[in-house]
Amino acid sequence: MISVFDMFKIGIGPSSSHTVGPMKAAKTFIEGLVSQGLLEQVDELRSELFGSLGQTGKGHGTGKAVILGLLGEEPHLVNTDNIDAMLALVEQEQKLTLSNGHIVNFTRQDGITYHRRKTLPAHANAMTLYAYQAGQCIAQRTYYSVGGGFVLDQDEILATDASPATPITAAPYDFNSALELVSMCNNNGLSIASLMMQNELSVHNEGAIDAQLWAIWQTMKDCVNKGYSKEGLLPGGLKLRRRAPSLYRRLKAEGRNNIDPLTAMDWVDLFALSVNEQNAAGDRVVTAPTNGAAGIIPAVLCYYDMFVEEVDQDICNRFLLTAAAIGILYKKNASISGAEVGCQGEVGVACSMAAGALTAIMGGTVEQVENAAEIGMEHNLGLTCDPVGGLVQVPCIERNAMGAVKAINASRMALRGDGNHKVSLDKVIKTMMDTGRDMGSKYKETAKGGLAVNIVEC
Numbered sequence: 318m319i320s321v322f323d324m325f326k327i328g329i330g331p332s333s334s335h336t337v338g339p340m341k342a343a344k345t346f347i348e349g350l351v352s353q354g355l356l357e358q359v360d361e362l363r364s365e366l367f368g369s370l371g372q373t374g375k376g377h378g379t380g381k382a383v384i385l386g387l388l389g390e391e392p393h394l395v396n397t398d399n400i401d402a403m404l405a406l407v408e409q410e411q412k413l414t415l416s417n418g419h420i421v422n423f424t425r426q427d428g429i430t431y432h433r434r435k436t437l438p439a440h441a442n443a444m445t446l447y448a449y450q451a452g453q454c455i456a457q458r459t460y461y462s463v464g465g466g467f468v469l470d471q472d473e474i475l476a477t478d479a480s481p482a483t484p485i486t487a488a489p490y491d492f493n494s495a496l497e498l499v500s501m502c503n504n505n506g507l508s509i510a511s512l513m514m515q516n517e518l519s520v521h522n523e524g525a526i527d528a529q530l531w532a533i534w535q536t537m538k539d540c541v542n543k544g545y546s547k548e549g550l551l552p553g554g555l556k557l558r559r560r561a562p563s564l565y566r567r568l569k570a571e572g573r574n575n576i577d578p579l580t581a582m583d584w585v586d587l588f589a590l591s592v593n594e595q596n597a598a599g600d601r602v603v604t605a606p607t608n609g610a611a612g613i614i615p616a617v618l619c620y621y622d623m624f625v626e627e628v629d630q631d632i633c634n635r636f637l638l639t640a641a642a643i644g645i646l647y648k649k650n651a652s653i654s655g656a657e658v659g660c661q662g663e664v665g666v667a668c669s670m671a672a673g674a675l676t677a678i679m680g681g682t683v684e685q686v687e688n689a690a691e692i693g694m695e696h697n698l699g700l701t702c703d704p705v706g707g708l709v710q711v712p713c714i715e716r717n718a719m720g721a722v723k724a725i726n727a728s729r730m731a732l733r734g735d736g737n738h739k740v741s742l743d744k745v746i747k748t749m750m751d752t753g754r755d756m757g758s759k760y761k762e763t764a765k766g767g768l769a770v771n772i773v774e775c
Contacts, residue, residue: 318488318516319648321641325533326466326604328392329400330596331709333608334442334654334762335370335377336392338462343386345468346446346458347415355456361422361449362387362413364429368436368443369656369762370462376553376707376764378599380429383444387423389416392466397600437461439474441656441761464654464662465606488516495646495687495742502683509686510638510677517638527630534633537592537603537615544591551597553708561591581624582722588616589718597710606644606653609660609702609709610667612717614640617671617724621678632678640674643690646742651750655702656762658753660713664720665697665749669742671724676731684736691742692727698745699752701760703767712768 328337343364350356364383366374374380384407385395407413413423437443442462447454459471467481490505490512492498502512517526545565551557564587571580592612596602605614618636622628628636644653647666652658673690681689697720705711759766 318485318491319645320485320520321513321517321638322529323467324465324606324641324644324648325637326393327533327536328466328602328604328608329395329397330378330599330602330608330611332377332379333466333604333606334462334464334656335374335379336382336599337466337604337608338442338468339366339370339379339444339460340382340386340390340392341466342444342460342462342468342470343383343446344389344391345460345470346448347387347389349458350448350456351417353456355448356415356417356419358450358455359419359421359448360451361424361427363423363427363447363449365432365445365447366429366443367432367445368441370442370444371432371435372763372765373704373707374431376704377709379444380431381599383429383446384413384423387413387415400599439471440469441758442654464652464657465648466604485516485520487519489519490516492642492646493649495690495746498642498646499683499687508635508639508677509642509673509683510635513638513642514634527634530634530637531630533603533637534618534628536601537605537618540595540600540602541588541591541615541619543600544595547594547598551594551708551710552599553597553706553710555706555708555710557597557710559594561587561594564590581620582725584623585616585620585721585725586718588619589613589721590714592616593709593714593717597708597714605640606648606666606670607655607663609655609713610663610717610720612714613664613667613720613724614671614674616717616721617675620721620725621675625679636674636678639677639686640670643670643673643742647746647749650743651746652753658750659700659756659761660702660716661694661697661700661749662753663702664716665694665700667717668697668720668724668727669693671721672727672731675725675728679728679732681728681732682736685731685734687742688734688736688738689728689731691738691740691745692730693724694742694745694749695740696723696727698749699756701756701767702762703760703769704762704764705769705772707764707769711772
């Protein structure tokens with residue numbers, strides 16, 4: 318059973334698969350050299366990026382993430398204010414000072430190679446790291462960033478029972494489908510959140526779970542609030558201006574007494590735009606379940622916090638645990654990787670998670686939660702991943718705002734129904750995966766199709 322803390326991870330932008338995963342993989346590679354007693358022999362490190370990592374890695378910050386990981390940094394701990402200075406020093410010296418003080422060469426020519434036309438067969442997001450001594454390779458390892466910050470190495474990707482998550486082996490309620498999840502809840506008189514909590518309690522104490530879930534919510538809120546004040550252009554070649562600050566000022570000036578009945582949707586747009594502009598700038602975000610879709614779940618929970626009632630510990634727990642349960646179904650039975658199934662696996666999954674979670678805290682039944690999650694994905698089927706310029710900006714930022722509004726509408730539709738519906742969540746998850754397999758590679762985070770080839774970048 319996958320943990321809620323695998324579905325929600327505090328990290329940095331702009332991409333969970335292209336930034337968070339590669340950073341973790343690079344750190345793991347160094348740890349492997351240490352455990353083998355090889356690190357002190359190494360005088361140079363190199364890396365190669367394949368598939369989507371090679372094609373859009375420059376715009377997604379993959380090279381920067383590799384460097385940070387080799388330096389020993391972790392996505393949830395790295396000081397985002399110091400990143401530019403650390404990278405500038407590496408660029409200037411063409412050397413890495415590792416966490417133990419050992420210095421190795423890391424040249425502009427060989428340090429990072431972006432393969433734009435070469436893909437490894439196991440997964441679209443692949444990277445190989447090499448350690449050299451006097452010009453001879455003494456160690457190498459290939460890693461696969463499989464979405465949502467999850468990483469598998471070259472052995473794990475081939476193992477049928479390998480999981481990129483840290484499994485809860487003693488979980489009392491191990492579900493593999495929505496049908497099983499709903500049945501377990503009804504047979505045991507549990508909500509989805511309560512069932513998830515029982516699984517988490519098999520490995521953590523309640524106080525630790527509460528604290529971690531609250532930290533996730535606070536990080537989401539902080540990200541929203543920080544985005545209100547960050548003016549200027551987003552990094553990269555698109556020269557895209559941040560929209561959240563001006564929208565925030567307008568909404569604040571209009572006040573809560575605005576007679577427009579849809580003003581709440583403007584605030585939802587703002588919440589999502591704010592998060593994803595922060596993500597595009599490489600700042601602190603919560604992977605939910607990916608960075609490219611990081612704005613949807615915070616936007617929906619902020620909507621509840623502002624327009625329904627203040628989010629307390631209980632609401633926070635119920636929302637995030639329910640959302641995680643839905644995300645786990647996609648992780649187990651399909652994919653949350655844009656490079657594997659397109660943006661339906663990122664924005665679509667986040668929309669589905671948010672819709673179900675909102676339904677739960679609005680008092681919906683287990684069946685209504687499942688229905689909302691199904692609606693949220695059904696109307697994102699076929700959504701392509703076509704980032705203009707290889708940046709997580711266009712159409713990604715606006716797409717989160719649309720996904721958040723769609724999640725709220727899906728929840729309202731489900732709450733107005735009785736839980737009975739024609740298409741099950743399990744069927745829509747299978748359809749999403751089938752659609753992703755059929756989708757051409759140019760629509761799966763390669764920046765070779767869709768808007769990416771029809772929009773002038775500058």
